[in-house]
Amino acid sequence: MPQTVLVTGGAGFIGSHTCVELLDHGHDVVVVDDHSNSSPHALDAVQKLAGRPLAGAHRVDLRDRAALDSVFAAHDVDAVIHFAAKKAVGESMRIPLDYFDVNIGGTTALLCAMHEHGVRRLVFSSSCSIYGDTATVPLGEDEPAGPTNPYARSKHICEQLLGDACRRYPELSVIALRYFNPIGAHPSGMIGEDPTGVPNNVLPYMAQVAVGRLDELAVFGDDYPTPDGTCVRDYVHVVDVADGHRVAVDHLDDEAGLRVLNLGTGTGASVLELVARFSAAVGRPIPYRIADRRAGDVPILVADPSRVAAAWGWRTTRDLADMCADAWKFQRSHPHGYRSA
Template identity: 70%
Template structure:
């Protein structure tokens, strides 16, 4: 029997690309998504891209235990990949209660449903933001978490919930993947990042400027202690992130309890370097203006990806030019996003 994976947030940016990765590797996929920051069209594109449909899709909020129990009752779920969450650093500073409610509340509800239905395998979408203002880069899994904004705090709190639950239920096998900054798109141009409203992340905003939907990019601060003064991030192609989640599923039985791994490239790029790379990929100028720092941001976040390489003999392979090229292909083919 093929393995059936429940993907929460499966219509979102990373979730949809991971669904393709799973379908192409023989998994059956069930999706739960409330579409608060995603489009049902993405799931149609998933089926077209993978050449086979997902098993079922449900529009539901993870905090709705009745709806969640119905999903588990309707399918023989073997494993869960948990993406569903609010994810914008700046927004979280202005609405912290909503972030704790959705991110932590959704996770505890999911864990309760998994336990009630005997599901013991989970891959959790965590974040490099848990490291906060790190004293050094690159960052290893042993570096102490120090979240600087409510979004990061929710991810760190979810990891603690998972750790405590694993101590209580030793049969659980959980991998928390702290990935850095996922960008890019499926190389077909069918799938990509299409947030609702004004993008909170730099790459989709860049793409919308390039395609003419927005006038200019706002660069939040040029006075950081970095070579050009703008923030440095470890950008990783969404296809590498999707592959990393599929690999995580394959390694859940390696040991019980909670394990934490970074997903990144180990290469940092500044905002201005990203702008230059996107200009080269799109062949279009990207107007930008420097504004004040954004609350909750840090100067530099770069992964040490050595642990996942040693554990799985796996590493991200796509570089910044591929990330920009694929992101631009999606935006150029879908100038108004999935709704166009």
């Protein structure tokens, strides 16, 4: 049944793609975003792509309870998808208090507002980084948490907060999706990843190298215990990740309490393999240099996605070539991000 879904961080990379998926499946969507790392132009593209308007778009910092309360008061919200957070491992090592303030403080304020307004259903955008430096490949949801950086710790603490809230309020239904490394863009090329400032993640950095905005990619470390010495990650197409969040909304009523599920392909690729695939999509080599390891990184993170497949029949549908081709299509048509439009 169509629902009204409030999406925090809805103008961001994954949030914007999730808004399209929700709109395409008949839901009404309300966006809350402070645009600290996103463009409001992304929401224009979302509505054009979906052929439907948003039910509302509010420029709000989640920590501003008065502003957040006004959003809930203005809309009859059935469920919330919570993306809004700071998300870069390296940056979190430099400004850990900011990460705790924004990620944990924003989640706490959101839970309080939901409780105040009688909203009991939440999909939380969690992270595979919670697993930390582990020798287990692939990683299942029962693997002990071992976060190695402030970003990962903030996500783990948020999951613990959600668990505590569910124990206190048994009517709450929360699904935490630990997705692995989302990359790519919508196949239309209309929406994609457009970070503010210098990108913290590898693919948008490569894409900006490809359009001439940056000179070369820094590959952080080539001495990890992996086949080519660079970090191995489970890269997932952003449209698959968005679809996983949309499907999660449909399963919130399956049971109450907190459920944790991985979203991933189950297949890893090294940073150098990703460079080669993106170079093929672009049609020329992407210049790169090997740099020192980055604090907080771990050698391998690959998902075991069998639990979500068994529970919902959900699987990824796009491969690494699709991810690179779609990311390049967005960057090529938006050389300066959404400002290009």
